[in-house]
Amino acid sequence: MCLEGQQGAKKVAEQFPEDRVVFYYEDAKYDIDTQDDYFNLPHQFISVQQAKDIIHHHLPAPKQIQLPLEEALGYTLAQTVVARQSIPAFPQSSMDGYAIRYSDKEGELPVVDKIPAGTTVEKILTEGQAMRIYTGAPLPQGADTVVMQEKVDLSDANTIQIRDEALQLGDNVRPQGSEVQADSIAMLKGTSLTPAAIGYLASIGCRDVLVTAPPRIQLILTGDELKPIGTALGYGEVYESNSYQLKAALQQQGILHVESRHVPDDRSQLQAALEHALDEADIVLLVGGVSVGDYDYVVDVAKACGIKQRFHRIRQKPGKPLFFGTQNEKLVFGLPGNPSSALTCFYLYVAPALERMMQLPQRTRSIKTHTTHAYSKKPGLTHFLKARYDGHAVEPLHAQESYRLQSYAQANCLLILEEDSNGCAAGDEVFIHLLT
Numbered sequence: 001m002c003l004e005g006q007q008g009a010k011k012v013a014e015q016f017p018e019d020r021v022v023f024y025y026e027d028a029k030y031d032i033d034t035q036d037d038y039f040n041l042p043h044q045f046i047s048v049q050q051a052k053d054i055i056h057h058h059l060p061a062p063k064q065i066q067l068p069l070e071e072a073l074g075y076t077l078a079q080t081v082v083a084r085q086s087i088p089a090f091p092q093s094s095m096d097g098y099a100i101r102y103s104d105k106e107g108e109l110p111v112v113d114k115i116p117a118g119t120t121v122e123k124i125l126t127e128g129q130a131m132r133i134y135t136g137a138p139l140p141q142g143a144d145t146v147v148m149q150e151k152v153d154l155s156d157a158n159t160i161q162i163r164d165e166a167l168q169l170g171d172n173v174r175p176q177g178s179e180v181q182a183d184s185i186a187m188l189k190g191t192s193l194t195p196a197a198i199g200y201l202a203s204i205g206c207r208d209v210l211v212t213a214p215p216r217i218q219l220i221l222t223g224d225e226l227k228p229i230g231t232a233l234g235y236g237e238v239y240e241s242n243s244y245q246l247k248a249a250l251q252q253q254g255i256l257h258v259e260s261r262h263v264p265d266d267r268s269q270l271q272a273a274l275e276h277a278l279d280e281a282d283i284v285l286l287v288g289g290v291s292v293g294d295y296d297y298v299v300d301v302a303k304a305c306g307i308k309q310r311f312h313r314i315r316q317k318p319g320k321p322l323f324f325g326t327q328n329e330k331l332v333f334g335l336p337g338n339p340s341s342a343l344t345c346f347y348l349y350v351a352p353a354l355e356r357m358m359q360l361p362q363r364t365r366s367i368k369t370h371t372t373h374a375y376s377k378k379p380g381l382t383h384f385l386k387a388r389y390d391g392h393a394v395e396p397l398h399a400q401e402s403y404r405l406q407s408y409a410q411a412n413c414l415l416i417l418e419e420d421s422n423g424c425a426a427g428d429e430v431f432i433h434l435l436t
């Protein structure tokens with residue numbers, strides 16, 4: 001059906017002057033006047049880029065959570081941290097040696113006291129004296145310089161003579177507040193919490209941090225044929241493996257705790273599991289049952305649970321039957337059950353959504369390189385081939401079938417062959433999607 005000339009279609013066409021707008025018959029009942037109207041359509045069999053745009057449009061605003069520092073690795077700081085105190089909190093020696101007044105450096109100085117690290121009583125150094133001091137110890141009041149112990153002659157009478165031509169005022173002293181001043185900005189909101197960032201926050205006495213929260217995720221695995229690993233396979237059974245790879249991929253995104261549940265191909269059990277998951281989670285990942293078979297209930301059950309379909313099926317291989325829907329701010333992905341398809345859909349659609357929701361640094365994923373081998377395909381679907389990139393060129397691997405993971409286990413990227421292409425010849429320039 002052609003909507004040319006109708007109000008809604010006209011307005012969309014005005015907003016996307018470069019694009020041709022094609023509507024399926026079912027969609028024609030929707031009034032499309034705004035970009036929101038477009039994104040709210042229950043799209044079918046769309047392009048990879050449309051799918052990415054639709055997911056992006058429906059992402060909820062990032063949330064925040066307070067975490068103990070030791071659990072904050074990899075998250076993004078959601079609040080600027082202001083230092084409560086100056087660090088170092090006192091002028092501190094950075095060497096094992098002697099604390100002196102710089103103006104006394106030529107004289108013979110009696111060593112009148114000893115200051116180990118951890119000394120809690122402030123000592124006072126008067127003119128013409130030295131004090132033994134150790135790395136990390138507080139400088140005595142009156143001292144301004146530390147001489148390394150290798151650069152002095154120590155007499156039997158416990159006096160020192162300095163042999164350090166290059167000695168400068170303030171040498172080997174860490175001034176109070178030189179790391180950070182009390183009440184100044186210690187770390188800006190948006191900083192990625194690397195091991196060093198966590199160490200730095202600990203060193204300034206910060207115990208808990210406000211970070212962008214990882215979404216709560218529930219995994220639902222569907223299929224009568226699935227058996228847990230560790231048991232013997234009966235006739236017609238397969239090991240349930242998708243939960244392992246998806247949980248591992250989620251862990252790489254900083255999501256460590258994921259609840260998963262296996263449900264048989266039964267409409268009411270699936271509906272109960274999905275309703276429970278929607279109560280508990282921000283994102284539900286359903287796996288399997290998303291295609292067109294008589295036992296593929298995911299799409300129907302999602303609708304019965306009040307989930308609005310945003311799209312079903314993408315013009316891509318593997319992962320063609322991917323479903324995406326929302327219920328208020330909750331996201332529901334129906335990943336295809338074939339293991340390669342599930343993982344590829346995770347990498348292409350779920351991982352970028354998580355990165356945005358968690359405000360993680362955007363990784364450069366798509367790069368241009370050359371392929372070592374030819375690969376032919378028919379136009380119509382974007383192909384994502386399991387492939388290995390060595391820094392110079394990319395090699396498409398064997399075992400591209402979506403039920404197989406053998407070569408995926410060796411892959412570090414996906415080689416992208418565009419929807420309308422016939423494939424590639426050896427040496428052709430291609431885009432790859434990096435996985436590591």
Ligand SMILES: Nc1nc2c(c(=O)[nH]1)N[C@H]1C(S)=C(S)[C@@H](COP(=O)(O)OP(=O)(O)OC[C@H]3O[C@@H](n4cnc5c(N)ncnc54)[C@H](O)[C@@H]3O)O[C@H]1N2
Pocket residue numbers: 221222223225226238239240241242243287288289290291292293296318319320321335336337338339341402403
């Ligand atoms: N007539 C058609 N049949 C199929 C089409 C189609 O367009 N027309 N699409 C095919 C494509 S492409 C895919 S991908 C699959 C997706 O199917 P489902 O999402 O419905 O997945 P299932 O049928 O439940 O399972 C597919 C396959 O994967 C195995 N599986 C499922 N879950 C797991 C798991 N957790 N761990 C390990 N293996 C799993 C399952 O046993 C099947 O072998 O549909 C095609 N069919």
Ligand code: MOO
Pocket residue numbers: 316317318319320321336338341402403
């Ligand atoms: O899209 Mo399916 O994922 O080709 O096997």
